Amino acid sequence: MSAAPPARRVFLGLLPLRERAAITRTLRTETVGGILLLIAAVVALAWANSPWSESYESVRHAHFGLSALGLDLSVAHWTADGLLALFFLVAGIELKRELVVGELRTPAAAALPVAAAVCGMLVPAALYALTVWVGDGSLSGWAVPMATDIAFALAVLAVLNTHLPSALRAFLLTLAVVDDLGAIIVIAVFFSSxxxxxxxxxxxxxxxxxxxxxxxxxxxxxxxxxxGLVVWALTYNSGVHATVAGVAMGLLLPVLPRTGAEESVGERTEHLVRPFSAGVAVPLFALFAAGVSVSPQALGEVFTRPEPLGVVLGLVVGKTVGIFAGTYLAARFTRARLNPDLSWADVLTIAVLAGIGFTVALLIGELAFTDPAAAEDVKAAVLSGSLIAAAGAAVLIVWRNRVYRRLTEEEERDENRDGIPDIYQRDRPTGE
Structure with missing residues (x-):
């Protein structure tokens, strides 16, 4: 008698209860942080384009610190090199958790999100390179459109008041985590001097x-x-971007609880640091990084000069094509079966939403372009591309929101009030 064929893995299926709870806690904090991020970006744009724009530049370039230790930095540099190290510390913990207990713990589970994320980084970079080659521009910004901003994306979902199922949110979070890893490697390898x-x-x-x-x-x-402060200061003075110190320490923290403990050191650290990172560090970075001119002339240059145009195309087109194609091809290769409650249109929705590349894209843009005028154009391109991606994703999400509402209500239904959603007490596949 021939052996039965192996069961096909369900892609975007119901998450294990423990993993769903962890992701829900993470995304709740990031959503609040994302709304603060949006507010900070709006304030920065308004301030930089107001009659008080000179005061914005004065504050942004004001220096303070310890010169003897090589740490006499501007406010903008303190937010980019200092506060964002906390953002990358949390990213390191997230990555460690994904590698140990999450979607990246086994090759079979990791194949789809990793393929999607890698293609979602390579295709935007290639599209940027093609654009600047045709327009005889600078290749310096090839890495700018590679990153996804999970906080900004979640803020868009919060503003829309949508009911995105936990599997789609987890997929978006995993894409962002792998994106962060790619950004860290790019910053460490290409922007250290x-x-x-x-x-x-x-x-x-x-x-x-x-x-x-x-x-x-x-x-x-x-x-x-x-x-941690000593490691950060030494990393900064070494010529390696200081945010690398944050992710290195995050990767070293244990994410499995010790015997008898309810939570791991990594989880405890994340619970302490994430609210400050999402609610203070990232919005402050946005406040002093997103203040660019939005005059008609400046916006016109976004779509006429090759470098900013390459960034916009990379975020809006490259991210969408890369993530969707990478996911589809990986699913075909691994014979994964899409959750029958969802469709490939939902994967497309996440791919478009991942084109929001605010925080890390702005950081890489500042590192890639030392000329202030070019850097401002690229920042304007990041803002424009992220807004276009957000608008496109909003259309798709509203179109599918009736399906999402039904699935979310089913996930959260707890008729016997035992604290465990009823869907986890039925005999149905979990996607494991």
């Missing part, structure tokens, strides 16, 4: 100490906060 090997060696020694303390179970913020 003038390496100071002594400072870099000191940062590595600090990370080893950080790891040893974790392995020995040493607890107490008075150990880790000073050590």
């Amino acid at each position: 003038g390496l100071n090997l002594w400072a870099l060696g000191g940062a590595l020694v600090g990370l080893v100490v950080f790891y040893v303390l974790q392995r020995r179970g040493v607890r107490g913020w008075w150990w880790y906060v000073p050590l």
